[in-house]
Amino acid sequence: MPLFDSDFLKKLEYLSLVSKRLFRGTLLAQRRTMQLGGGIEFADHRDYTPGDDFRYLDWNLYARHDELLLKRFQEEEDLHVYLLLDCSRSMNFGVPCKFNFARQVTAALAYIALADLDRIAVVAFAEDIIADFPLTRGKGRILALLSFLENLQPQGADTNLARVAGGFVHRNQRRGLAIVVSDLYDPGGFERGLDLLRHHRYEPHIVQIYDRREADPTNMLGDLELYDIETMQGRKVTITEKNLRQYRKLFEAFEQSVQRYGNQYGIGCTRTSTEIPFDELILKMMRAAGAVR
């Protein structure tokens, strides 16, 4: 079954329409800069000074008040949206698979951004950046993006968000919104990578994805051999009810640490289980005002 079928595209279109009708440009693109210039939207007046372009004189005002005032317009600038997609093997887990879910979320966010005339780029990473979808603009590029996403495979031995962020921020590119779609299972800690993005004046946003079995493991009592699908490391353990309770506490603490990090630095943070359909997640993000802005 293809990852991005016609139903998926229909949902993207729907999300795009909903985003325009409900948020009127407050989601991604059409973000106004404070720079005044050659835009089409009126901002205010200023006194005329010699040398100004006569085309911007407000003749109606001059006729009424006999005063020369120049009309000023706000200049629009498109937003650069960078989608950092975690392709580590830890994402290849759960039902439905976290990796597929992450790709759907990435595609949806990219489509909405393209529909709002923003520029988007997708950076696939695991222990390092493994693939790039270059900065692009226009809804017509969506199929190329979907094809890019579809060809990605889970890989890598150990997620290293700091290394990824280091490589990303040192690129010669405009700053913008950096949406990290990942499970954030970084042995070195996810904070370092996000700190790098912040410090380089990117505006990070976290979309953390987890599977229900990760949050609440069942059927795991007794003598087991646990093996990490990312590092392929095994560990023979005897899991008791007490261990399960400890695990749930640790996982909850991890989730809260992600949320706490977002709150601490004013970073948008969306934590979701794969049980929620991706389109509902996008709507949820839209409703959370300022989640992306």
Added chain:
Amino acid sequence: MNFANPMGLIWASLAIPIVIFYILKIRLRRVPVSTILFWRQIFEEKKPRSLWQRLRHLLSLLIQLTFLALLVGALTQPFFSWEIDAARRVVLVIDNSASMNATDVEPSRLARAKELGQRIIDGLRARDDMAIIAAGTQPQVICGLTGHQRTLHEHLTAVPASDGPTRLAESVALAGRLVNDDKGEPKHVQVIVLTDGCAKDFAEITKMDHVQIVGVGRRTGNVGITAFQARRSLLDPIGYEILTEVVNYSDEQVECRFEIDLNGDVIEVVPLKLAANEKWSKVLEKTSASGGLLTARINRDDALVADNRAVALLPHREYQPVLLVSATGDLFLEKVLEAHALVQLSVVRKPPAPSSPPRNGGDKGKDTITVYHHQVPNPLPPGPALVIDPDNGCDLWQVGDKVQNPLVTKQDHDSPLMAHIRLDNVLMPEARQLTFTPAAGKPHVLAAALTGEPLLVALDRPEGKVLILTVNLDKGDLPLRTAFPILVTNTLAWFAGGRGELREALAAGSITEVMLPQPSARQYLLHGPDGQIRKLPPGVARTTIGPLDQCGVWSIVVAAPGADPVQEIACNLANREESDLRPPEALPSLGEEPARAMGFAGRPIWFYLLVAAWLLAGLEWYLYQRRWIS
């Protein structure tokens, strides 16, 4: 310690596969996880307990082996030698006599005794044996010596209630015979008697060794019918007499009403006002030819129902056609027969023709009794006949010379024909000498003269009974004596067979002998008043039945559907000891229950081993569920 079943140790070999399974490394289930970060944190925190982790598996093995050891131990049934020495042999004697049916304790004394007995059984120790004996009516071993408590419980529950008397001393003696082994050692022997003490021999058992009495019942007043008998009058053919006795076995005055009915028709009502311990006794005279079931009742609700009602059977009297054949006529003889209330007398001068034997209408079952006075046809016609002073002989005898002034020196007092008759002081100037022919069979001489001449002879021939009185009634004073009408009455009763005999009402618990008609052809059943049915031995004419342990009417019937009783027997409590519900002073009061022995602590060792095994299994399950062991 010894083992009752040492072969059970073989099961210990199961330890080998258990150990092998533990030695073999069990392949663990592989479970993928997206990251091992969290699990690593959990298990690295527990590093100091790694020794426990290793011991955990050893503990699991030890639990398994201990469980097996406990089960094997239970299978071998271990015991200590002191257990054998301390084992008791207990006999539970339960009184199921009539007084135990009293309801002064709910629901009855017998039920209460059973309840106490069940507790005593529960208190048996592992090596104890117990037997159960019922002490009512006849001592009966209900359950032999066994240590199986469920069997004892079931047998104790099945002890029936009866209306019979108490046989405590006999029961305790039987218990003694039951528990004394070959060595005769009375060690650890105990006889526990559950009784209300309402028995003659209660004082006797209180003095016996190894007897523990457990009292049941309270001091309760009771009014009971202690005697109720009926018999036909010896003088009046249709009259009868009823002997009644009512006793107030209480410590206060009691008023009640005593009623008697015959076949449901009330014939006597006596209001009674009895002082404490007063006995009221009376003989009532009534008349009835029909007979039937006499029932006496006391209209008082007291603790014992069985003695508030008594029954007696009054024999039915049938009318007897009598043909007096007398050429000369005899007024005395005629009047004596007419005076008999049941006689339908006809008088003729000459004997009827042999071709038309006299019969009583269409009633073919009843032969007409022919009385031949002087004249006797030759041969003597069939049917019952009373021959008085025969002038001539017949096929049964030859007439000889006259005997002058015969003195009666021999008289058969045992014969029913001679009941209440004395002929030795009767003046009889003349009699006939008779010589019996072989056709007469064996004549039964009821009265004979000093010279040996028979004066009153009974012949029991197949064609009919014959009684011959050789005395000349016209001479002497026999017709003037009371012996004459009594003789005639006895003769008529003899001709009628046993239909007019006294049928005594038996006391509950009695054993009696009955005659069965046509014994070879039929199977007879004894039906009890409570519906119980007992088979009587087939092919016997006389058999013993009993004990009749229920009050009421017992019936002997042919084993055929709808058959009428061939014989009935009335059975009443009629026992002063059973009616007196006031226990003796020596009886322990209710509530002084026997000290319960060991209860749970008295179980055999294998039981504890089994309990321990189950507890260990539960512990293992608990630990496994929490993964404290594997």
